[in-house]
Amino acid sequence: MKLEIMDTTLRDGEQTSGVSFNAPEKLNIAKILLEEVKVDRIEVASARVSEGEYEAVEKIIGWAGKNGYLDQIEILGFIDKNESLDWIYKSGARVVNLLAKGSKKHAEVQLRKSPQEHLNDLIDAIEYASSKDIVSNIYLEDWSNGMRNSPDYVFFLMDTLKDHNIRRLMLPDTLGILNYEETYEFCSKMLDRYPDQHMDFHAHNDYDLATANVYSAVKAGVHGIHTTVNGLGERAGNVPLSSVVGILKDHIHVETNLDESKLTKISRIVESFSGIRVPENKPLIGENVYTQTCGVHADG
Numbered sequence: 001m002k003l004e005i006m007d008t009t010l011r012d013g014e015q016t017s018g019v020s021f022n023a024p025e026k027l028n029i030a031k032i033l034l035e036e037v038k039v040d041r042i043e044v045a046s047a048r049v050s051e052g053e054y055e056a057v058e059k060i061i062g063w064a065g066k067n068g069y070l071d072q073i074e075i076l077g078f079i080d081k082n083e084s085l086d087w088i089y090k091s092g093a094r095v096v097n098l099l100a101k102g103s104k105k106h107a108e109v110q111l112r113k114s115p116q117e118h119l120n121d122l123i124d125a126i127e128y129a130s131s132k133d134i135v136s137n138i139y140l141e142d143w144s145n146g147m148r149n150s151p152d153y154v155f156f157l158m159d160t161l162k163d164h165n166i167r168r169l170m171l172p173d174t175l176g177i178l179n180y181e182e183t184y185e186f187c188s189k190m191l192d193r194y195p196d197q198h199m200d201f202h203a204h205n206d207y208d209l210a211t212a213n214v215y216s217a218v219k220a221g222v223h224g225i226h227t228t229v230n231g232l233g234e235r236a237g238n239v240p241l242s243s244v245v246g247i248l249k250d251h252i253h254v255e256t257n258l259d260e261s262k263l264t265k266i267s268r269i270v271e272s273f274s275g276i277r278v279p280e281n282k283p284l285i286g287e288n289v290y291t292q293t294c295g296v297h298a299d300g
Contacts, residue, residue, distance in 0.1 A: 002255045007037075010233075010243075029266070041072045059094050065129065084096070085142065099141055100141065101141055102139075105142070115157070123160070126166060140172065142175070143173070144171075147270065150297065162194050169199050169200070172204075176203070203226070206236045210237075218254060226238065232270070242263045282294060
């Protein structure tokens with residue numbers, strides 16, 4: 001089975017400080033990612049953010065519906081008494097990535113709810129989405145801290161959620177705290193306990209370990225990886241799409257649907273639209289990474 005790539009440049013990438021894509025830019029990026037780069041899925045917006053965000057989603061959904069990509073467009077939604085789900089349904093989108101709390105601390109401190117109360121809210125949202133013919137994926141926000149500090153809470157949620165109508169479970173290292181050993185251990189525990197559940201890994205780069213952690217997650221057996229073009233994202237960013245392509249092809253030898261010949265094109269377009277310059281020495285896509293100036297190395 002091929003590894004799925006879900007690119008979240010248009011949602012998580014847009015959370016980079018100072019970055020805001022307008023509707024035509026979002027549509028342009030979406031088209032290239034799906035038609036040319038051939039990522040499997042894209043996350044294009046957060047529900048209920050703004051009128052501009054809604055306009056962009058409508059444009060993308062309109063194009064996707066006409067070209068057979070509707071099931072590959074995903075929207076981040078919240079547990080908010082179904083307001084996000086109504087927003088998504090109205091836009092024409094058909095896949096929600098529901099943001100659940102993946103650590104006990106987040107549930108009890110941020111939401112001020114018990115694990116059971118949060119689980120009940122999640123089940124209600126999943127059932128409401130199903131009633132609207134919306135497919136539910138679940139983000140376990142702060143999952144990495146959950147596995148470190150409250151694994152029983154994570155398993156409590158999943159022991160019930162696995163029997164509900166969710167298509168994918170998303171395992172985010174929300175604060176970028178993991179190293180490659182923990183990533184392998186935590187992903188393996190999830191996969192061993194829930195072998196029938198499709199799982200994605202979502203890396204952040206706070207310790208410059210996002211690419212290494214993706215390597216470990218794939219080695220552990222996850223079914224999907226989340227990326228952003230040029231590694232855009234809040235704080236230190238997400239794992240770069242180009243870096244993931246490199247390690248999957250050359251080091252792990254895992255098959256994907258990606259067309260690596262289009263990576264430079266999408267990188268330059270996102271660089272232009274975002275205003276965030278790609279360093280000349282950025283692996284795989286930087287202007288100088290294939291230029292050798294030392295005579296000894298060049299001769300080798």
